[in-house]
Amino acid sequence: MRISVSNVDKRFSVRGREVNALNKASLEVRDAEFLTLLGPSGCGKSTLLQIIAGLEPATGGKVSFEGRRTASGPVTTMVWQRYALFPWRTIKHNVAFGCEMRGMPRGERMARAQHFIENVGLIGFEEAFPHELSGGMQQRVALARALCNDPEILLMDEPLAALDAQTRTVMQVELLRIWDQYKKTVVYVTHSIDEAVLLGDRIAIMSARPGRIKEVIPVTLPRPRTLDMLTTPEFHKLADHAWNSIKEEFDVAYGASKEGQSQ
């Protein structure tokens, strides 16, 4: 499924002050592509994701989806950084939530949930409550819950940002493995350049606020990706490219670039 974001604007007011979050943001996401969205903090990455998810209305422009593969099932499902699991539901009922909302019979949805719980490596935790799990395990549940819902597009808003460095690395590998299985169209917001390069087919770089898509970098690393690639010259080249592009935006955001460039 393809996503076409064209000239999306987003303005909202915070305590009476008008904030221009997005300004003519345009982006094409290809079918079954893993696109990472990278940008300085506060640039509107999350806002753009919420608009694609249909959770926020855009002030202007439009988002369209082309080429639905299945007639049923949701178009998009989101995965958040944290605190998004339902604390009163056990793991299996969290994972089955989407299917339950869409009226899937109990037996069928529990079997389906079980499948995804197994796939993310959480056998034995079906009856646990979210607060009994570590941060990494909770994000596995969040991923299983999103996949169990069988969306055509998976939208992920810094899903690993709250985890410690080691857990994050483990989860990146897990994510790569699972994505290889389902080949969903993914838009993945992150502030980690390494993560953007390691996971993405392409990296979309956003400008400082008001955000727009500044540049799209194709990631030329072969799949399947492995952690060994983190030390290859090609990886460094891509990461440097992304970093330089972002750095310009940081400079804009902090108002330091003007003098530097005029000379």
Next chain:
Amino acid sequence: MGSKLLRLISSFSLLAAILIGWEIVAGTIYPKYNATSVNIFPPPSAVLGIFWDLLRSGELVTHTLASMARVAVGFGIATLIAVPLGLSMGAWPAWGEQMRVVIEVLRPIPPFAWIPFGLLWFGVGPEQTVFVIVISSIFPILMNTVAGVEQVEPVLKRSALSLGASKLRLFINVVLPRALPQIIVGLRIGLGFAWMVLVASELIGSTAGLGYLILDSRNLGLPSLAFMGMFVIGIIGYLLDAGMRWLERVLLPWNA
């Protein structure tokens, strides 16, 4: 199991010491100086004696049941009004804001101030007691229900919507369960209030109940009866609260 029982018993040791001290002072020391001391400051043994008498005659059960029935009805009515009202206020903010102004004006009025109206509208009897109980317990239930709904994290709502929940299912499957712990806190406080105002309202306008029993003790010149009534009220209040806590644990195993 044995150590659990031991801990339960030992948690009552201060209460036991107070009762023993009271028995010594009011039962043996005080009577030496004042022959009619039992009519002024009765010892626990006298209270226990009258407790036993009234228990055997069935009078205590009658009055206790009368009181508990009033609390059950009053608290039930308050719950049936406050929980749906609170949910609606949380669900529709504009309505909630209007209601809030009304509630904030009514809430500081002590429930006892409603007793004259209770008497005027319902006369002496169980209805006016129920009325005052409803007034007293409705506000904590209402305020906690509203707070519970407002506390629902936006990310949980967005999660549910993103997973395909309709507005109605969002309310039933996310807002309601997320607000439940706070609603139960409200119910606990509301039940406590209901039990507390019961006595006051029965003291003034009633012909049965534990409050009436206490009032009667004055007419009869039997302070031990008043003490007994007070104890029964205290113990039942304690048990009601313990019951609510138990309910909380059973209903909310995730809320650790």
